[in-house]
Amino acid sequence: MESVLQTLGALPWWAYILLFLALLAFRDIFLQRAHTITHNFPIVGHLRYWLESIGPEMRQYFVANNREELPFNRIERGWIYASAKKENNYEGFGTDRDIYAHQHIFVKNAMIGYQLPSNHINQKDPYFLPCAKVIGAYNKRKKPFRPASVINVSAMSFGSLSAAAVESMNHGVRLSGAYHNTGEGGLSPYHKKGGDVVFHFGTGYFGVRTPDGNFSLEKMKQLVEKNPSIKAIEIKLSQGAKPGKGGVLPGAKITKEIAEIRHVEMGKDVLSPATHKAFRNIPELLQLIESIAEATGLPVGIKGAIGKLDQWQELADLMKETGKGPDFITVDGGEGGTGAAPPSFADHVSLPWTYGFSSLYRLFLERGLTERIVFIGSGKLGFPAKAAMAFAMGVDVINVAREAMMSIGCIQAQICHTNRCPAGVATQSKWLQSGINVPLKSERLAQYFKSFRKEFLEITHAAGYEHPCQFTMEDIQVNVDDDYLSSDLKSVYGYQKTAVPFTSLNEFYNCIHLGGKYQ
Numbered sequence: 001m002e003s004v005l006q007t008l009g010a011l012p013w014w015a016y017i018l019l020f021l022a023l024l025a026f027r028d029i030f031l032q033r034a035h036t037i038t039h040n041f042p043i044v045g046h047l048r049y050w051l052e053s054i055g056p057e058m059r060q061y062f063v064a065n066n067r068e069e070l071p072f073n074r075i076e077r078g079w080i081y082a083s084a085k086k087e088n089n090y091e092g093f094g095t096d097r098d099i100y101a102h103q104h105i106f107v108k109n110a111m112i113g114y115q116l117p118s119n120h121i122n123q124k125d126p127y128f129l130p131c132a133k134v135i136g137a138y139n140k141r142k143k144p145f146r147p148a149s150v151i152n153v154s155a156m157s158f159g160s161l162s163a164a165a166v167e168s169m170n171h172g173v174r175l176s177g178a179y180h181n182t183g184e185g186g187l188s189p190y191h192k193k194g195g196d197v198v199f200h201f202g203t204g205y206f207g208v209r210t211p212d213g214n215f216s217l218e219k220m221k222q223l224v225e226k227n228p229s230i231k232a233i234e235i236k237l238s239q240g241a242k243p244g245k246g247g248v249l250p251g252a253k254i255t256k257e258i259a260e261i262r263h264v265e266m267g268k269d270v271l272s273p274a275t276h277k278a279f280r281n282i283p284e285l286l287q288l289i290e291s292i293a294e295a296t297g298l299p300v301g302i303k304g305a306i307g308k309l310d311q312w313q314e315l316a317d318l319m320k321e322t323g324k325g326p327d328f329i330t331v332d333g334g335e336g337g338t339g340a341a342p343p344s345f346a347d348h349v350s351l352p353w354t355y356g357f358s359s360l361y362r363l364f365l366e367r368g369l370t371e372r373i374v375f376i377g378s379g380k381l382g383f384p385a386k387a388a389m390a391f392a393m394g395v396d397v398i399n400v401a402r403e404a405m406m407s408i409g410c411i412q413a414q415i416c417h418t419n420r421c422p423a424g425v426a427t428q429s430k431w432l433q434s435g436i437n438v439p440l441k442s443e444r445l446a447q448y449f450k451s452f453r454k455e456f457l458e459i460t461h462a463a464g465y466e467h468p469c470q471f472t473m474e475d476i477q478v479n480v481d482d483d484y485l486s487s488d489l490k491s492v493y494g495y496q497k498t499a500v501p502f503t504s505l506n507e508f509y510n511c512i513h514l515g516g517k518y519q
């Protein structure tokens with residue numbers, strides 16, 4: 001033994017490298033059968049796997065041009081990062097976009113824009129931009145709610161996001177007057193930092209479930225009673241990235257904390273089925289909405305990605321017939337994000353936002369129901385010009401998920417499903433999330449929302465309006481083809497949105513149902 005150690009000690013440094021490579025080659029050829037490439041090309045085969053693993057970063061940093069990447073290109077990400085840090089978010093020298101490209105949108109500016117009167121609330125607060133409609137007003141819910149911000153945090157649960165990320169977002173919405181949608185994972189302590197909350201549940205009924213996995217109205221009622229920050233309830237029918245796809249929360253991932261928040265047992269796999277147990281058809285869905293609204297006093301809405309329209313038609317007909325229905329409808333686009341989804345779903349199931357929303361809105365418009373509903377849009381809408389398009393089409397409020405993640409440091413590594421998020425945003429690793437400075441990131445989310453609202457107001461004023469709810473389909477032009485180059489939204493989608501009753505932003509400031517901490 002001593003002589004072996006002596007021989008090893010006498011070896012030069014390069015001999016160790018050779019020895020290591022020889023052992024690696026031996027292992028590649030004789031000890032592993034999982035990888036053909038490393039078996040056939042020992043040692044160098046590893047390079048392929050390594051290069052493949054760092055490929056996305058290489059392309060993102062060095063190869064891709066400013067407008068090339070998806071889901072969000074460098075210019076879009078840069079605008080969010082700069083806005084969140086209150087840095088210079090302008091671009092110099094003019095646009096680098098091909099403004100004749102298919103689907104490019106233009107906001108039509110007025111000859112002379114809207115001028116703020118001296119006593120206008122935006123003179124004092126250039127970020128004040130609440131929703132023009134009150135959620136739950138039509139259905140006379142006991143506690144109607146006017147979101148104090150037109151941009152809000154979309155459904156993302158504690159579980160898919162880290163505790164530090166959820167906490168940063170909740171402080172951030174508190175600071176910016178927005179609301180925070182809980183996502184499917186229940187109401188965690190990190191959602192209780194003072195921001196307005198929209199409680200969201202899906203087929204797993206996390207946080208409001210019976211031991212056998214059904215929906216518990218009693219638990220829902222108690223949750224709302226204990227948590228006055230909950231301002232509305234959203235029933236998830238589907239989301240754009242994976243409509244109709246259930247999920248499994250592996251027992252191994254269920255910590256004591258998650259078990260308590262979600263009302264599930266520790267150590268046992270938990271299934272989120274593909275469909276709901278609490279209702280099987282549209283009349284039962286309507287019934288559920290009414291019982292939750294009745295029991296809690298809160299506005300209740302539904303979230304869905306749009307594909308076939310027949311059941312939506314049935315819902316609209318029933319709403320007309322009964323005078324009841326959801327207080328809000330969140331329409332998610334097929335381009336929407338997720339913590340994890342099979343590519344076949346993410347890429348192909350459900351329509352992109354503009355197609356889905358326009359067909360759905362038209363359906364409610366034809367039945368004279370649009371005034372009763374607050375329409376919420378999500379699907380890469382967290383940019384002022386895209387928001388202008390969405391408002392022109394009939395949206396009243398925007399929800400953002402990935403844009404909110406980016407504002408607190410997400411670098412679009414696209415590995416949310418691996419628990420290895422390098423930015424600590426979409427991971428449960430204590431080490432990775434310890435890099436998140438919660439007070440700083442809260443400020444960033446708040447600042448992104450404020451910068452968004454300020455720029456959105458500026459675009460609105462340029463178009464001659466005081467509030468974006470005044471945008472019409474004729475105010476936005478979209479490139480449709482080469483010969484008939486562009487057309488307004490009204491001609492492209494074949495409807496004109498219902499005018500939203502609007503008096504003044506000053507009036508909204510004094511509204512008793514206004515969320516946030518304005519009063």
Ligand SMILES: Cc1cc2nc3c(=O)[nH]c(=O)nc-3n(C[C@H](O)[C@H](O)[C@H](O)COP(=O)(O)O)c2cc1C
Pocket residue numbers: 154155156157160161182183184185236238239240303332333335336337338339378379380381382399400401402403416426
């Ligand atoms: C990490 C992550 C988790 C999500 N979790 C949920 C969820 O629990 N329920 C849901 O309806 N949508 C969920 N979504 C979808 C978003 O709420 C949103 O509808 C979609 O990402 C589109 O918005 P965006 O383009 O601004 O990201 C999630 C998205 C992400 C990125």
